[in-house]
Amino acid sequence: GWTMVNIAEEAIETIRAQVGGKRAICGLSGGVDSAVAAALVQRAIGSQLTCVFVDHGLLRKGEAEQVEKDFVAATGVDLHVVDAQERFLNALAGVTDPETKRKIIGREFIRVFEAAAREIVEAHAGEVADVEFLVQGTLYPDVVESGGGTGAANIKSHHNVGGLPEDLKFTLVEPLRTLFKDEVRALGEQLGLPAEIVWRHPFPGPGLAIRIIGEVTRERLDVLREADAIAREELTRAGLDRDIWQFPVVLLADVRSVGVQGDSRTYGHPVVLRPVTSEDAMTADWARLPYDVLQRISTRITNEVREINRVVVDITSKPPGTIEWE
Ligand code: XMP
Numbered sequence: 001g002w003t004m005v006n007i008a009e010e011a012i013e014t015i016r017a018q019v020g021g022k023r024a025i026c027g028l029s030g031g032v033d034s035a036v037a038a039a040l041v042q043r044a045i046g047s048q049l050t051c052v053f054v055d056h057g058l059l060r061k062g063e064a065e066q067v068e069k070d071f072v073a074a075t076g077v078d079l080h081v082v083d084a085q086e087r088f089l090n091a092l093a094g095v096t097d098p099e100t101k102r103k104i105i106g107r108e109f110i111r112v113f114e115a116a117a118r119e120i121v122e123a124h125a126g127e128v129a130d131v132e133f134l135v136q137g138t139l140y141p142d143v144v145e146s147g148g149g150t151g152a153a154n155i156k157s158h159h160n161v162g163g164l165p166e167d168l169k170f171t172l173v174e175p176l177r178t179l180f181k182d183e184v185r186a187l188g189e190q191l192g193l194p195a196e197i198v199w200r201h202p203f204p205g206p207g208l209a210i211r212i213i214g215e216v217t218r219e220r221l222d223v224l225r226e227a228d229a230i231a232r233e234e235l236t237r238a239g240l241d242r243d244i245w246q247f248p249v250v251l252l253a254d255v256r257s258v259g260v261q262g263d264s265r266t267y268g269h270p271v272v273l274r275p276v277t278s279e280d281a282m283t284a285d286w287a288r289l290p291y292d293v294l295q296r297i298s299t300r301i302t303n304e305v306r307e308i309n310r311v312v313v314d315i316t317s318k319p320p321g322t323i324e325w326e
Helices: 004-019 032-048 063-075 085-092 098-123 140-144 150-159 181-190 207-211 218-237 291-304
Strands: 023-028 049-055 078-083 131-135 171-173 249-252 257-261 264-273 308-313
Touching: 004 032, 004 131, 004 171, 004 181, 023 032, 023 098, 032 049, 032 063, 032 131, 032 181, 049 063, 049 098, 063 078, 078 098, 085 098, 098 131, 098 207, 207 218, 207 249, 218 249, 218 264, 218 291, 257 308, 264 291, 291 308
Parallel strands: 023 049, 023 131, 049 078, 131 171, 264 308
Antiparallel strands: 249 264, 257 264
């Protein structure tokens, strides 16, 4: 019969047959696809796999820890973490244009990943089982729509490390190539991955950098991370995670408005809540979140995040509005 157990066992056998006694590298993004791909390969070849996590500092609250602690605990994977936060902040300094942000992040990501891959290759050079394979969490829809809309194309250009130099030649291992997202999630659960990873909403490769309208700074990232964490916490508390496709929180870092918090006038920043429903991100509708959930989010953000004195809701569908603001 067709079960997830069969899918997992078959995939593991296929990986073993492909990789044999060689070594493999896998980049982890924090998302479900790379996590499930890595977990499968780990089951298949164990310590012949090394995972690389580039911490670019643009993830949401708790997500780096989910990869570095929870994922490692759940899988026993050999993880190589690169703390590149400073490097990404420096590269993004003074940049406000959305596409320029994306280009810089994509470029830095490939450079950092490349350097890590090279180190790992060199560390194992000359061994019987040196590094030859690169694991990617490519899904069936990614295979089918190569190109297409901005979202799909961008997702690929960011995560695709096809730009590796000639002397680092990898053969791709893509164990999720025939699967859809819901199947990948079921597989992730079956492999015992943390629910926060398995059920994570889609999140753009450039991360919070494209949810700060204006220049990206460490302070702004911290402010947005706090506001975003509150919104996600209240959505989860209301049991609505699986009804919502994505819930970006956007910081309008260059906009200020007057407010009154406690006993004093403030001149702070607004955040935009952008909850959407969607099937595939190509089109989307604004999610009709219950008023009491919106109210709790608004109250908590303005109470707990000093820099934010106004919370607004985006009620634009896609088209004409994209899901992200940049
Ligand atoms: P938009 O904003 O175009 O987003 O409606 C559609 C989907 O794509 C995600 N997205 C990205 N993902 N790199 C990514 O990996 C990007 O540069 C990027 N831009 C948008 C967005 O979160 C949504 O799921």
